[in-house]
Structure formats: C-alpha cells, structure tokens
Amino acid sequence: MSRDSADAVVVGGGVVGCSIAYHLARRGATVVLVERDTLGSQSTGRCAGGVRRQFSSSANVVMQQLSVELLAGLEAETGVDPEFRHIGYLFVLTSDKQVEDFRRFLLMWHETGVTDARWLEPREVRELAPLIQGDDILGGTFCPSDGIASPHAVTLAYSGAARRLGVKLIEGVEVDGIVQQAGRVQSVRTTAGEISTSAVFNCAGAWARKVGALAGVDIPIEPYPRNIFVTNPMPDVSRRHPMTIDFATSFYFHPEGDGLLFGMGMADEQPSFDTAVDWEVLDAMADVIDRRAPRLGTAGIQTAWAGLYEMTPDHQPILGPVDSVEGFWCACGFSGHGFQQAPAVGYLLAQWFSGEPPQVPLDVFAHRRFATGTVEPENNVV
Ligand SMILES: Cc1cc2nc3c(=O)[nH]c(=O)nc-3n(C[C@H](O)[C@H](O)[C@H](O)COP(=O)(O)OP(=O)(O)OC[C@H]3O[C@@H](n4cnc5c(N)ncnc54)[C@H](O)[C@@H]3O)c2cc1C
Known part of the structure; x- marks a missing residue:
C-alpha cells in the first residue's frame, strides 16, 4: 500500500466497522477500513443473529428502536435483504425478582415506544413456546416484532454500500500502530504501510483493548468465548418458534435452518481468545x-462453533x-449485543463525527464513565 490518507480509518471489518464506514462515507467522509482477517469473519460471523428491544437500560432500548428502523430500510438503502425474521423474543422468568424487574421494564419499553411488548402468564409462555417446560415458570415478556436477522447479510449490505461510496476496504492487513502528535491522531500504521488521518475508529471487537493500547488508551474489554450448537433437523418445530431465553440460566434457542440453534453463558467462564468449540459446555448444559427444553436434548448435534463476547464491566x-487522545473514537465493548446495535451505532457516530448531535444521546456509553463512575449497567445480558 502506498501512503494513503483519509478523513477516518476504521480498525476492524466486523458488522460494526462496516456500518460505521458506510455511514461516515454517506456523509461525505473519505474512509479506509483495515481488517486483519476477512470482513465479518470474527464475532460477527459467529453470532446468533438476535435482534431485540427488551433491554434493562432505556438507553439501549432507544438505540435498538433506531437499529430496528434502520434494518427495516436496509434493503431499500443498500440492495441487500437483512433477512430480519420477526419471530419474536421471549424471556422466560422463574423468580419473583425477575417478575418484578421485567414488569417494570415492560412499562419502560412501552414508554420508549416498544408498544407491542407484552406480559405472558405461564400458560401463555407454554402455548407460545411449546418446547418449554417447567412448573417453576412464573411468566414471561414477549415482543413479537423482535427476532433474528442475518449477520452475514447485514455485514455484506454495509460493506458493499460502503465500497460503492468509495470506501477502501482492506483485508488481511493488521493495524499495529497509532501515531500521535501533541495528543492528536496523525496516522495509522499497518502491516502494509501508513495511512495519514486525524481520526481512528476502534471497531476491533474482542481485540479492542489491544488497539486502544496502540494509542495509550485503556479500554476495559475482556474476551469471553461463547459456544453455539445447532441440532439435527427438528421438522415438527415451527420455524416461527420465538427466540426463547430462560433468563435465570441464559439458556437460549431459536430455529436455525431445519434445526434449532442454542447456547448458554457459563457461571465460571474466564477471559480467553480461544475459539475452539468447548464440548464440555454441552455437558454442563x-x-x-x-x-427446560428436554426435546432439544434428544435431537443430536448437527454443528457447533465458538466466538468471542467482548465484555465491559457494565455490559454496555x-x-x-x-x-485523552484527540481523534481516537471507540465503537466496541458490545458485551454480546453488537450485531443488533451496529446499524444504530454506525448511524449515530457518523452523525456525531460530522458535527451534528447524535439523535440518541450517547453519554451513558462514553469511555470516561470508567473514570467518573457514572454507569447505567445493562442487566438483560444473555
Ligand atoms: C456466540 C455468540 C452469539 C452472539 N449472539 C448475538 C446476538 O444474538 N445478537 C447480537 O446483537 N450480538 C450477538 N453476539 C455479539 C456480536 O457477535 C458482537 O457483539 C458483534 O459481532 C461485534 O461486532 P464487531 O464488528 O465489533 O466485532 P468483530 O466482528 O469481532 O469484528 C472486529 C474485527 O476487528 C478485527 N481486528 C482486530 N484487531 C485488529 C487489528 N489490530 N487490525 C485490523 N483488524 C483488527 C478482527 O479481525 C475482527 O474481524 C454474539 C456473539 C457470539 C460470540
């Protein structure tokens, strides 16, 4: 690569980097995106595709309202169908505390415009999600317009549209330095040369802490491997079975191809960059x-893979x-929700970069919150 220059360099070509690159270019910025591997090959390509508005933090709900709106218009905007299937999202609740919390969230969701989210009695939970069992179920919340979309399609939509707007998307090249002068970004060093720029977007997912270190910025993100398993065909299970989450354990499943995709977080999980499938997780589940869903246990496993969550201390x-460094921007630490947040995040950060106030306030997500202690943790983490 000869010495390039751009208004902004995006580090990382997952769905977040591609969305930001597109939205920046749409507002007239010249952009180079540098991806160490291939576009969408890391957490994005390994994610479960869930899109929901049922968060505990109202800031996330408002942001997700925008993401859902943007996904609805994505095909018209880019020519690529995001394959958003509105199968709904069901949280299954089994303790008094969960019932109290989710009844409160429900009011907040309604106030925030998620008007179709509703409370379900235990009988309704079982009717809606016939695979689910358990006398301990106390109720649930359900939002029929939530669902699953294709991480591959959304990444392709943004990267293709970005390319058509002149964004240079470079694969197989690593960012290994961020050059500053007097506290300002001057250029980005890569394994294929240097790019002059006054702005860098850290979209490096689970590796964002390492990219932050290149600029001398501490970014508190830890990688946590998560496994996904897909069952053999289960033809008698409706392809419209909702995305279902047993909130107490974080066990979740949804239709995938002709089987069911499922996963769960482990209580004793440790940070690691290891993405080999951990079959012991299956035993632990x-x-x-x-x-909770005994029929799923008898279906047999068709395939499995693992990817990394990128966790912050408050899951935001x-x-x-x-x-501390002028021109160093973050879009990272999504704590397992970055696929669904990418459309809104790209839109809002491009708005901010071009000098307009972002239409959704982003203060709660500022890097400085780790110094000031002003946090609004997200609790509905799966
Ligand atoms: C099992 C699993 C299930 C999930 N389910 C969901 C879900 O249902 N819904 C949801 O919203 N989210 C889900 N997520 C989370 C979601 O996948 C991530 O939050 C999202 O993909 C983050 O996108 P990203 O672009 O920030 O990261 P990534 O897709 O990881 O992209 C970051 C990129 O940066 C590149 N990179 C890193 N360092 C450098 C460097 N120095 N130079 C150049 N490139 C670099 C990497 O190669 C990588 O491609 C899930 C994640 C996992 C693992």
Whole structure:
C-alpha cells in the first residue's frame, strides 16, 4: 500500500466497522477500513443473529428502536435483504425478582415506544413456546416484532454500500500502530504501510483493548468465548418458534435452518481468545436442557462453533471519542449485543463525527464513565 490518507480509518471489518464506514462515507467522509482477517469473519460471523428491544437500560432500548428502523430500510438503502425474521423474543422468568424487574421494564419499553411488548402468564409462555417446560415458570415478556436477522447479510449490505461510496476496504492487513502528535491522531500504521488521518475508529471487537493500547488508551474489554450448537433437523418445530431465553440460566434457542440453534453463558467462564468449540459446555448444559427444553436434548448435534463476547464491566458498549487522545473514537465493548446495535451505532457516530448531535444521546456509553463512575449497567445480558 502506498501512503494513503483519509478523513477516518476504521480498525476492524466486523458488522460494526462496516456500518460505521458506510455511514461516515454517506456523509461525505473519505474512509479506509483495515481488517486483519476477512470482513465479518470474527464475532460477527459467529453470532446468533438476535435482534431485540427488551433491554434493562432505556438507553439501549432507544438505540435498538433506531437499529430496528434502520434494518427495516436496509434493503431499500443498500440492495441487500437483512433477512430480519420477526419471530419474536421471549424471556422466560422463574423468580419473583425477575417478575418484578421485567414488569417494570415492560412499562419502560412501552414508554420508549416498544408498544407491542407484552406480559405472558405461564400458560401463555407454554402455548407460545411449546418446547418449554417447567412448573417453576412464573411468566414471561414477549415482543413479537423482535427476532433474528442475518449477520452475514447485514455485514455484506454495509460493506458493499460502503465500497460503492468509495470506501477502501482492506483485508488481511493488521493495524499495529497509532501515531500521535501533541495528543492528536496523525496516522495509522499497518502491516502494509501508513495511512495519514486525524481520526481512528476502534471497531476491533474482542481485540479492542489491544488497539486502544496502540494509542495509550485503556479500554476495559475482556474476551469471553461463547459456544453455539445447532441440532439435527427438528421438522415438527415451527420455524416461527420465538427466540426463547430462560433468563435465570441464559439458556437460549431459536430455529436455525431445519434445526434449532442454542447456547448458554457459563457461571465460571474466564477471559480467553480461544475459539475452539468447548464440548464440555454441552455437558454442563445438559441439566438445564433436560429441565427446560428436554426435546432439544434428544435431537443430536448437527454443528457447533465458538466466538468471542467482548465484555465491559457494565455490559454496555463504549461509544464516541475518548478524552485523552484527540481523534481516537471507540465503537466496541458490545458485551454480546453488537450485531443488533451496529446499524444504530454506525448511524449515530457518523452523525456525531460530522458535527451534528447524535439523535440518541450517547453519554451513558462514553469511555470516561470508567473514570467518573457514572454507569447505567445493562442487566438483560444473555
Ligand atoms: C456466540 C455468540 C452469539 C452472539 N449472539 C448475538 C446476538 O444474538 N445478537 C447480537 O446483537 N450480538 C450477538 N453476539 C455479539 C456480536 O457477535 C458482537 O457483539 C458483534 O459481532 C461485534 O461486532 P464487531 O464488528 O465489533 O466485532 P468483530 O466482528 O469481532 O469484528 C472486529 C474485527 O476487528 C478485527 N481486528 C482486530 N484487531 C485488529 C487489528 N489490530 N487490525 C485490523 N483488524 C483488527 C478482527 O479481525 C475482527 O474481524 C454474539 C456473539 C457470539 C460470540
């Protein structure tokens, strides 16, 4: 690569980097995106595709309202169908505390415009999600317009549209330095040469801490491997079975191809960049599956893979410029929700970069919150 220059360099070509690159270019910026591997090959390509508005933090609900709106218009805007299937999202609740919390969230969701979210009695939970069992079910919340979309299609939509707007998308090249002068970004060093720029967007997913370190900025993100398993065909299960989450255990499943995709977080999980499938997780899940969705346990496994969650201490993303280095922007730390947040995040950060106030306030996501202690943690993490 000869010495390039751009208004902004995006580090990382997952769905977040591609969305930001597109939205920046749409507002007239010249952009180079640098991806170490191939576009969408890391967490994005390994995610479950869930899109929901049922968060505990109202800031996330408002942001997700925008994401859902943008997904609805994505095909008209880019020519690529995001394959958003509105099968609905069901949270299954089994403790008094969960019932109290989710009844409160429901009011907030309604106030925030998620008007079709509703409360379900235990009988309604079982009717809606016939695979689910358990006398301990106390109720649930359901939003029929939530669902699943294709991470591959959304990444392709944004990267293709970005390319058509002149964004240079470079694959197989790593960013290994961020050059500053007097506290301002001057250029980005890569394994294929240097790019002059006054703005860098850190969209490096689970590796965002390492990219932050290149600029001397501490970004508190830890990688946590998560496994996904897909069952053999289950033809008698409706392809419109909702995305279902047993909130107490974080066990979730949804239709995928002709089988069911499922996963769960482990209580004792440790940070690691290892993305080999951990088959012991399946053993550890056996009890929960037996108790909550026993039919799933008898279907057999068709395939499995693992990817990385990118966790922050409060399970909220880090968005916007940092205070210590002028021109260093973050869009990372999505804590397992970055696929669905990418459309809104790209739109809002491009708005901010071009000098307009973002239409959704992003203060709660500022990097400085780790210094000031002003946090609004997200609790509905799966
Ligand atoms: C099992 C699993 C299930 C999930 N389910 C959901 C879900 O249902 N819904 C949802 O919204 N989210 C889900 N997520 C989370 C979601 O996948 C991520 O939050 C999202 O993909 C983050 O996108 P990204 O672009 O920030 O990261 P990535 O897709 O990881 O992209 C970051 C990119 O940066 C590149 N990179 C890193 N360092 C450098 C460097 N120095 N130079 C150049 N490139 C670099 C990497 O190669 C990578 O491609 C899930 C994640 C996993 C693992």
